[in-house]
Amino acid sequence: xxxxxxxxxxxxxxxxxxxxxxxxxxxxxxxxxxxxxxxxxxxxxxxxxxxxxxxxxxxxxxxxxxxxxxxxxxxxxxxxxxxxxxxxxxxxxxxxxxxxxxxxxxxxxxxxxxxxxxxxxxxxxxxxxxxxxxxxxxxxxxxxxxxxxxxxxxxxxxxxxxxxxxxxxxxxxxxxxxxxxxxxxxxxxxxxxxxxxxxxxxxxxxxxxxxxxxxxxxxxxxxxxxxxxxxxxxxxxxxxxxxxxxxxxxxxxxxxxxxxxxxxxxxxxxxxxxxxxxxxxxxxxxxxxxxxxxxxxxxxxxxxxxxxxx
Amino acid sequence: xxxxxxxxxxxxxxxxxxxxxxxxxxxxxxxxxxxxxxxxxxxxxxxxxxxxxxxxxxxxxxxxxxxxxxxxxxxxxxxxxxxxxxxxxxxxxxxxxxxxxxxxxxxxxxxxxxxxxxxxxxxxxxxxxxxxxxxxxxxxxxxxxxxxxxxxxxxxxxxxxxxxxxxxxxxxxxxxxxxxxxxxxxxxxxxxxxxxxxxxxxxxxxxxxxxxxxxxxxxxxxxxxxxxxxxxxxxxxxxxxxxxxxxxxxxxxxxxxxxxxxxxxxxxxxxxxxxxxxxxxxxxxxxxxxxxxxxxxxxxxxxxxxxxxxxxxxxxxxxx
Numbered sequence: 347x348x349x350x351x352x353x354x355x356x357x358x359x360x361x362x363x364x365x366x367x368x369x370x371x372x373x374x375x376x377x378x379x380x381x382x383x384x385x386x387x388x389x390x391x392x393x394x395x396x397x398x399x400x401x402x403x404x405x406x407x408x409x410x411x412x413x414x415x416x417x418x419x420x421x422x423x424x425x426x427x428x429x430x431x432x433x434x435x436x437x438x439x440x441x442x443x444x445x446x447x448x449x450x451x452x453x454x455x456x457x458x459x460x461x462x463x464x465x466x467x468x469x470x471x472x473x474x475x476x477x478x479x480x481x482x483x484x485x486x487x488x489x490x491x492x493x494x495x496x497x498x499x500x501x502x503x504x505x506x507x508x509x510x511x512x513x514x515x516x517x518x519x520x521x522x523x524x525x526x527x528x529x530x531x532x533x534x535x536x537x538x539x540x541x542x543x544x545x546x547x548x549x550x551x552x553x554x555x556x557x558x559x560x561x562x563x564x565x566x567x568x569x570x571x572x573x574x575x576x577x578x579x580x581x582x583x584x585x586x587x588x589x590x591x592x593x594x595x596x597x598x599x600x601x602x603x604x605x606x607x608x609x610x611x612x613x614x615x616x617x618x619x620x621x622x623x624x625x626x627x628x629x630x631x632x633x634x635x636x637x638x639x640x641x642x643x644x645x646x647x648x649x650x651x652x653x654x655x656x
Numbered sequence: 657x658x659x660x661x662x663x664x665x666x667x668x669x670x671x672x673x674x675x676x677x678x679x680x681x682x683x684x685x686x687x688x689x690x691x692x693x694x695x696x697x698x699x700x701x702x703x704x705x706x707x708x709x710x711x712x713x714x715x716x717x718x719x720x721x722x723x724x725x726x727x728x729x730x731x732x733x734x735x736x737x738x739x740x741x742x743x744x745x746x747x748x749x750x751x752x753x754x755x756x757x758x759x760x761x762x763x764x765x766x767x768x769x770x771x772x773x774x775x776x777x778x779x780x781x782x783x784x785x786x787x788x789x790x791x792x793x794x795x796x797x798x799x800x801x802x803x804x805x806x807x808x809x810x811x812x813x814x815x816x817x818x819x820x821x822x823x824x825x826x827x828x829x830x831x832x833x834x835x836x837x838x839x840x841x842x843x844x845x846x847x848x849x850x851x852x853x854x855x856x857x858x859x860x861x862x863x864x865x866x867x868x869x870x871x872x873x874x875x876x877x878x879x880x881x882x883x884x885x886x887x888x889x890x891x892x893x894x895x896x897x898x899x900x901x902x903x904x905x906x907x908x909x910x911x912x913x914x915x916x917x918x919x920x921x922x923x924x925x926x927x928x929x930x931x932x933x934x935x936x937x938x939x940x941x942x943x944x945x946x947x948x949x950x951x952x953x954x955x956x957x958x959x960x961x962x963x964x965x966x967x968x969x970x971x972x973x974x975x976x
Binding site: 369549550552554556557558559560561562563565569570573574647648649650653 | 687710712738739740741742743744747749750752755756757758759760761764769770773774805807808818821
């Protein structure tokens, strides 16, 4: 298992390198640059600025300088748009925020979604099953950009219970609404997937075998049905996790959390090359780490996958 | 002495399209140490009879009649009471060993959990017993295979594991639902011999469910022929094979390819199995029966006779 993890980690390095190179050139292909504006700078100043950021060098030299700084100094360079800040600072400021509410959002989704799905499956076609199905549909027609304003209207303006935005160092009142607004539609999907997965598992012959042993229903559920039920949920959650902890642009903007999603949008508008690249690398590393985590979770559950890893 | 007595068992399933009549008024007994065969084509309700004995029918099933085990009605029992009988007193060997084992649990765990539950055996004592039973069903190198998962075994080995599972608590009755269907013929013979040994050594009763007449011929004293959930004929196996007295049984036996009787033809029973969506109004086999007369369609034939029974309104002498 360890060896597998190690091999996967080694294998991902060239992938990330390719990604950096492709992103680097794609960005330069787009018209404009960090210092173009409606009122052009005098050529002398422009030349000065370009020289300061190394933009006067040929592209391949820029690329090598960039890569060198990353691999030897873990330095993603200065921001082109925000004076006196570099990419490391921007990520260090924004990422903990999205990581925090993204993490709680994932907790919210799993801790509520799985039990909801289980209850719906065990009471198939009952009142609670219909409530769950109704909730799933509800959350699809109320995506987060509708849900978030509704929540602010209710909990901030009408009831005065929660602050309508801001972060304040990540106090819980400030985390609740971003986490819930971000997670609700995934919660419904997780509940739905859990429900159908559990129904399928409970109808399988090996559960009948377990029943024929005289095991109590509780033991059958926990010992025999739980693992196979969770497999599709894990598959579903893998990309969702990445999305959640890298933050939603909408959530960041609407709740003014100062999260990383906001930085991405700003950087794209201002052609802030180094910030865009830095964030792209962050996203791809996270995607890799979480995919690996999901694969390992799969291996932990499914012995067939486990024997395939060797 | 009668161990299990099935009395007027009927099983229906409620489906969106209406009621499916899977089993109609079936009665039979199994004595201690006896082997009873239940023969019929797929859809004849034979598996459902076995499942109903252990209370494992699907949720939409409705039953009537009685299944008396040592005088207690299994159909009337709560799941809690049934759980004390399942595996401990009556164990089932499921068909399809590919899907009857949990793919996410080791063989050892799947075997020792019923020991833990019914015998209170844990740790080394349980392991000992598991290895003993695995040896008994001739799984080679049992000791080193305890931590393997089902997918690491071949089909034949998995079937043996399923059988081992049923033997663990020395049950009084084993319901063997097509125990050899998934296997090739040589393994089939081994498994049948194994079941026979168990019956002899432990005085275990066996209900053998199969569509394979060859399996029945070698293994069972008594055979029940089922068609469309109804008993057509019941007789000692030898007598049944020597002179079948019901047109359906005759058709079945004629359909077994015989290498000596070389006329180059495969004999099938013409027609299709009946639609179980309707309650019986006549003999279910009548539409396919070569000997059917008008009366066959109008009355449901009673099962009559003493040592051997048949459900046919036409006298044996008049059959073709």
